[in-house]
Amino acid sequence: MVRKTTKATSGTRTTKAARSGPVARRPEVRLPPLVPYDAEGGGLEPDGDYDGLEFKEVDLAGQEGPGSRFMDCALRECGLDGTELARARFIDSVLSGVRGVGTDLSGASLRDVEVLDARLGGTQLHGAVLERVLFRGGKIDYLNLRNARLKDVVFEGCFLSEPDFGSAVLERVEFRDCVLRQADLSGVRMTDVDLRTVAELDIARGLDRLAGAVISSAQLLQLAPAFAAQIGVRVEDTPES
Numbered sequence: 001m002v003r004k005t006t007k008a009t010s011g012t013r014t015t016k017a018a019r020s021g022p023v024a025r026r027p028e029v030r031l032p033p034l035v036p037y038d039a040e041g042g043g044l045e046p047d048g049d050y051d052g053l054e055f056k057e058v059d060l061a062g063q064e065g066p067g068s069r070f071m072d073c074a075l076r077e078c079g080l081d082g083t084e085l086a087r088a089r090f091i092d093s094v095l096s097g098v099r100g101v102g103t104d105l106s107g108a109s110l111r112d113v114e115v116l117d118a119r120l121g122g123t124q125l126h127g128a129v130l131e132r133v134l135f136r137g138g139k140i141d142y143l144n145l146r147n148a149r150l151k152d153v154v155f156e157g158c159f160l161s162e163p164d165f166g167s168a169v170l171e172r173v174e175f176r177d178c179v180l181r182q183a184d185l186s187g188v189r190m191t192d193v194d195l196r197t198v199a200e201l202d203i204a205r206g207l208d209r210l211a212g213a214v215i216s217s218a219q220l221l222q223l224a225p226a227f228a229a230q231i232g233v234r235v236e237d238t239p240e241s
Contacts (some may be wrong), residue, residue: 024172024194025152027112027132029094031072044068044083061100080120162204170212185209195219 019194033053044065051071065088071228073093080100087107094114101121108128114213118138126146139159146166163180167187174194185202186204193213203210203221207230215223230233 024154024174025132026134026154027092027114029092029112029114030090031074031094032072034072044085166206188214 012140020175023118025205028145032052034052034149035064036038037050037053037058037060039056044060044063046066046068048068050068050073053070053073053074055063055078055235057072057077058075059079060083061079062083064084066084066086067088068085069091071089071091073090075093075095077097078095078099080098080103082102082104083100084104085108086104088105089109090111090113091109092112094113094116095118096114096116097118098115099119100123102124103120104124105128106126108125110128110130110133111138112131113133115133115135116137118135118140120138120143123140123142124144125148126144128145128148130148130150132152134154134156135158136156137158138156139161140163141161143160143163145168146164148165148168150168150173151171153170153172154176155178156174156192157178159179160181160183161179162182162184164184166184169189170193171191173190173192175198176194178198179200180195180198181200181202182204183206184201184204186209188206188209190209190212195213196216196219198219201215201222203223203226207223207226225235
């Protein structure tokens with residue numbers, strides 16, 4: 001496997017805005033020739049070791065693989081309903097077109113991973129560690145990232161409905177062209193978090209935890225009523241006489 005980590009750019013040229021704001025390092029995962037996973041071999045196992053495998057259109061629903069290691073693997077169009085992957089490690093891997101409800105990745109470690117066009121609901125990533133991870137496209141509902149640590153993570157073109165970042169630590173995290181709806185930022189700690197190109201920025205809780213983030217002037221105007229309410233300021237126009 002050959003992998004190179006680069007800084008994010010917009011197109012072939014880095015814009016002035018991109019240079020002036022926080023820039024996350026993105027993974028560039030280049031997988032070696034992969035061996036097809038034998039779906040008839042009994043399924044995932046706790047503390048399993050999966051190296052250089054392609055899981056293609058495999059239904060992993062309800063299977064249990066806590067503590068497993070996935071190295072140089074590709075999961076393509078797999079079903080992950082209720083799959084138990086707590087404390088699993090994904091390294092230099094790609095998850096493309098995966099779908100599922102209630103996937104348990106609590107305490108997992110994702111390093112140099114691409115998650116592409118995923119459709120997930122209620123995914124548990126609380127207490128997880130994500131470093132150099134790209135989420136591109138797809139829709140994720142009720143993503144649980146409470147107490148997780150995210151460093152050099154990019155959400156690009158994603159629809160995130162009611163994500164929970166409660167007490168998480170975010171460092172060099174970018175949300176690019178995303179919908180961020182009813183986000184919970186309670187207790188979150190941010191360093192160099194870029195929200196400027198979020199298409200819809202809707203914060204349900206934790207508006208006071210935006211220190212360390214950068215937003216656009218348009219977003220500031222959009223959030224102004226909520227900021228005023230946060231500090232107890234009433235905004236009322238003078239009635240016409």
